[in-house]
Amino acid sequence: MSLTLLEGNEAVAWGAHRAGCNFFAGYPITPATTILNTMMKILPPKGGICIQGEDEIASMGFCLGASMAGMKVMTATSGPGISLYSENISFAIGSEIPIVIIDVQRLGPSTGSATKGADGDIQFLRWGSSGGLPVIVLAPMDVSDCYLLTVHAFNLAETFRCPVFIASNKEIGMTRESLELDAVALPPMVQRTAAPDNAPYLPFATTGISGVPDFMPVGGETIARQTSSTHGPDGYITVDPEVIAKNQARLRKKLEDSLDTFTFYDEHMEADAEVLVITYGISARSVMAAAKKCSISGTPVSVLTLKTLWPVPEALIKKKASGYKRVLVVEMNLGQYIHEIRRILSNHSVGFLGQMDGNLITPSQIEEFITNA
Amino acid sequence: MHSFIDSSRPPAYCPGCSHEVVTRALDKAFLQMGLHQNQVVIVSDIGCSGLFDIFFKTHAFHGLHGRALTYATGIKLARPDLHVVVTMGDGGLGIGGAHLLSTCRRNIDITLLILNNFNYGMTGGQFSATTPPDALVGSGFLNQIEKPMDACRVMRAAGASYVTRISAYQSDLSAEMEQAIRFNGFSAMDIWGICPGRYARRNKTTFKTIQAAIESLPPFHGPVPENFREEYGEHYRQKASMQKPLPAPMEVAKKFPALFNDRKEILILGSAGQRIVTAGEILSYAGLTAGLHATQKNDYPITVLRGHSACEVILSPDKIDYAGITAPDVILALGQEGIDRKKALFSNCREDTFVLVDSTAEIPDCRGTILSIDFKGKKIKRQDMAMAALSLLAQQQRLINPDMLEAALSIRFKGSTLDRVLALVRHFAIVENNG
Ligand code: SF4
Numbered sequence: 028m029s030l031t032l033l034e035g036n037e038a039v040a041w042g043a044h045r046a047g048c049n050f051f052a053g054y055p056i057t058p059a060t061t062i063l064n065t066m067m068k069i070l071p072p073k074g075g076i077c078i079q080g081e082d083e084i085a086s087m088g089f090c091l092g093a094s095m096a097g098m099k100v101m102t103a104t105s106g107p108g109i110s111l112y113s114e115n116i117s118f119a120i121g122s123e124i125p126i127v128i129i130d131v132q133r134l135g136p137s138t139g140s141a142t143k144g145a146d147g148d149i150q151f152l153r154w155g156s157s158g159g160l161p162v163i164v165l166a167p168m169d170v171s172d173c174y175l176l177t178v179h180a181f182n183l184a185e186t187f188r189c190p191v192f193i194a195s196n197k198e199i200g201m202t203r204e205s206l207e208l209d210a211v212a213l214p215p216m217v218q219r220t221a222a223p224d225n226a227p228y229l230p231f232a233t234t235g236i237s238g239v240p241d242f243m244p245v246g247g248e249t250i251a252r253q254t255s256s257t258h259g260p261d262g263y264i265t266v267d268p269e270v271i272a273k274n275q276a277r278l279r280k281k282l283e284d285s286l287d288t289f290t291f292y293d294e295h296m297e298a299d300a301e302v303l304v305i306t307y308g309i310s311a312r313s314v315m316a317a318a319k320k321c322s323i324s325g326t327p328v329s330v331l332t333l334k335t336l337w338p339v340p341e342a343l344i345k346k347k348a349s350g351y352k353r354v355l356v357v358e359m360n361l362g363q364y365i366h367e368i369r370r371i372l373s374n375h376s377v378g379f380l381g382q383m384d385g386n387l388i389t390p391s392q393i394e395e396f397i398t399n400a
Numbered sequence: 401m402h403s404f405i406d407s408s409r410p411p412a413y414c415p416g417c418s419h420e421v422v423t424r425a426l427d428k429a430f431l432q433m434g435l436h437q438n439q440v441v442i443v444s445d446i447g448c449s450g451l452f453d454i455f456f457k458t459h460a461f462h463g464l465h466g467r468a469l470t471y472a473t474g475i476k477l478a479r480p481d482l483h484v485v486v487t488m489g490d491g492g493l494g495i496g497g498a499h500l501l502s503t504c505r506r507n508i509d510i511t512l513l514i515l516n517n518f519n520y521g522m523t524g525g526q527f528s529a530t531t532p533p534d535a536l537v538g539s540g541f542l543n544q545i546e547k548p549m550d551a552c553r554v555m556r557a558a559g560a561s562y563v564t565r566i567s568a569y570q571s572d573l574s575a576e577m578e579q580a581i582r583f584n585g586f587s588a589m590d591i592w593g594i595c596p597g598r599y600a601r602r603n604k605t606t607f608k609t610i611q612a613a614i615e616s617l618p619p620f621h622g623p624v625p626e627n628f629r630e631e632y633g634e635h636y637r638q639k640a641s642m643q644k645p646l647p648a649p650m651e652v653a654k655k656f657p658a659l660f661n662d663r664k665e666i667l668i669l670g671s672a673g674q675r676i677v678t679a680g681e682i683l684s685y686a687g688l689t690a691g692l693h694a695t696q697k698n699d700y701p702i703t704v705l706r707g708h709s710a711c712e713v714i715l716s717p718d719k720i721d722y723a724g725i726t727a728p729d730v731i732l733a734l735g736q737e738g739i740d741r742k743k744a745l746f747s748n749c750r751e752d753t754f755v756l757v758d759s760t761a762e763i764p765d766c767r768g769t770i771l772s773i774d775f776k777g778k779k780i781k782r783q784d785m786a787m788a789a790l791s792l793l794a795q796q797q798r799l800i801n802p803d804m805l806e807a808a809l810s811i812r813f814k815g816s817t818l819d820r821v822l823a824l825v826r827h828f829a830i831v832e833n834n835g
Pocket of ligand 1: 521595
């Protein structure tokens with residue numbers, strides 16, 4: 028066995044490299060900066076491009092331009108930068124521009140604490156764009172997830188032509204950790220589907236109600252159009268309510284209908300458990316430590332760790348929660364994803380443990396919560 | 401080809417709008433250059449200047465307000481062979497100011513056409529960054545109390561290597577555009593025109609008033625020699641080609657049997673400049689050589705060479721779940737600031753917690769087994785104390801042994817630095833053995 032020592036942020040960068048990322052732009056911000064630093068070392072010598080924008084808005088703009096010219100792009104920031112990305116995120120959603128966005132979350136609100144962790148952006152990532160259409164959000168719990176989920180994120184961005192977020196956390200991104208790189212089962216690399224040469228190219232034409240448009244790069248042989256305006260299949264402004272409605276519905280369905288192909292999770296199921304803890308991110312590790320202790324002390328506990336947070340894997344959550352007397356949600360904020368769980372498991376009693384003081388939720392807090400709540 | 405303009409989507413501005421004149425001139429410039437439509441990308445901003453991409457049969461990218469230069473930069477970096485032309489109004493100039501300055505500084509080979517008509521036409525004639533103070537606009541008196549910006553002077557000051565100020569009605573506009581597009585570097589044209597739909601209704605604007613206004617200002621006609629330098633993309637690629645590839649992350653094979661079979665929590669506490677974080681990394685690598693999993697968390701302020709430095713390392717034969725420290729097994733207390741930072745954790749020590757303390761530092765009361773070392777007396781420099789402490793752990797076969805430590809050092813250091821740290825840990829061991 029061989030082990031490698033990497034920061035979560037470095038693992039993201041290497042995952043991006045494995046996924047074929049050849050363009051990165053970002054603006055320095057703790058705790059995400061080491062992604063920019065690592066990409067700066069990886070990409071230029073390999074003929075890729077890594078640049079530092081004058082601000083987060085420019086960094087996103089560079090990425091969107093480069094993505095539409097056919098490159099595989101990524102950017103990385105923390106909560107304050109996601110705020111500045113917002114308008115360009117809406118653009119990438121509505122105009123179907125593949126991009127991977129890493130959010131190494133830090134304690135908010137606002138400037139908050141640069142070097143303290145939190146999972147405070149979980150609803151923000153889903154809803155922090157105009158129009159309210161879905162995005163994909165994946166949540167790593169450790170360094171090997173940072174590596175693996177980044178590769179998945181690129182594949183999903185290419186497959187569905189949409190922004191894909193990695194909801195990391197200072198506690199993962201800036202923690203150096205051992206992993207067995209060779210043991211991480213990486214999926215094969217996916218490229219966006221090229222449009223056939225033999226038909227006139229309509230940049231947003233799709234087949235079916237949940238299709239994804241085929242791609243031709245801006246600057247290729249065939250003329251390609253990209254626009255942030257409400258558009259029809261030809262990429263020109265449309266005011267036809269039927270065309271508009273169909274397109275909005277498709278932007279939802281293209282993700283939601285395929286959710287089962289990217290529902291990532293870990294589970295630790297104990298046969299006699301009456302309690303299921305649903306969690307994600309760094310908190311999942313405290314939950315696992317607590318579950319082991321509970322098991323030793325005679326209270327077996329099951330754990331479902333979600334790695335796909337958005338779109339919400341409702342079918343999975345319902346299936347895994349069935350038969351449990353109690354469900355508990357543990358997350359590093361004052362209650363965000365709990366709203367999804369309560370909505371889905373409306374017949375369950377769903378308890379909540381959260382914390383937002385810059386510290387990790389400890390296994391003993393969770394153990395106490397499980398045994399006393 | 402007779403025109404780059406899409407005959408099925410003819411320009412549709414208000415009657416008499418100078419944007420139409422500019423649209424025709426741009427078409428002519430492309431034709432004069434003998435370009436093919438797929439060699440050109442028009443990146444348009446928001447507002448009436450944002451309609452340009454619709455009327456041309458070229459590649460088109462229409463994004464957010466003020467951000468056109470950022471998309472154009474991404475496209476040009478991805479495809480250096482393309483001709484990238486940005487159309488933006490005086491509105492985009494204002495809201496995208498940061499991008500304007502940075503694009504000038506970068507000198508990337510894109511051409512910016514500022515369609516400057518002194519107001520926000522599309523939203524109803526509000527004042528913009530270039531509205532004269534005496535104009536009547538849709539923003540009440542607000543334009544009267546701001547100074548309009550001279551885009552050309554700002555761009556020259558920001559490092560633009562090609563800037564032209566011109567009237568939309570100048571007869572050689574298309575030839576001027578061709579010059580700007582042909583220029584290898586960032587080129588910008590501040591094109592003054594008439595917005596009959598909004599601005600000219602209340603403000604007398606004619607070909608003549610525009611010409612007179614331009615003539616009253618310092619002239620800008622193309623190349624700005626003081627700012628000449630390499631084109632950004634070419635320069636980038638040249639520099640990039642000289643960078644050494646980053647080696648793939650190193651894999652450390654298990655070489656030694658581990659000295660323990662449960663989770664161990666280690667705190668290394670000191671001050672900036674004491675190489676606390678490096679010591680944590682060495683300890684983690686030493687663990688890896690014994691097939692142990694490791695986590696390392698560092699805590700230090702934003703200042704360099706000032707303040708605390710604290711490092712938390714966990715070593716375990718199993719994958720590490722919770723990566724925080726609750727009850728330390730070993731504390732290396734080497735500097736007061738780090739000790740003070742983590743003082744709460746001292747109360748969690750067990751009797752068998754090994755606490756190594758620099759004799760000049762003070763630690764809170766704790767139950768652990770304390771060993772005080774006079775590093776100074778042993779001629780160990782401040783920046784070498786952490787390494788010496790690791791050497792002592794290894795000598796005592798605590799967590800790691802000397803083989804693991806030396807293997808870790810050869811992973812982390814090379815050449816003369818490696819020789820120096822190896823000498824340090826071996827020498828310190830001898831000093832310690834000799835009492
Ligand atoms: S509002 Fe002004 S700038 Fe816009 S199309 Fe009409 S005349 Fe031209």
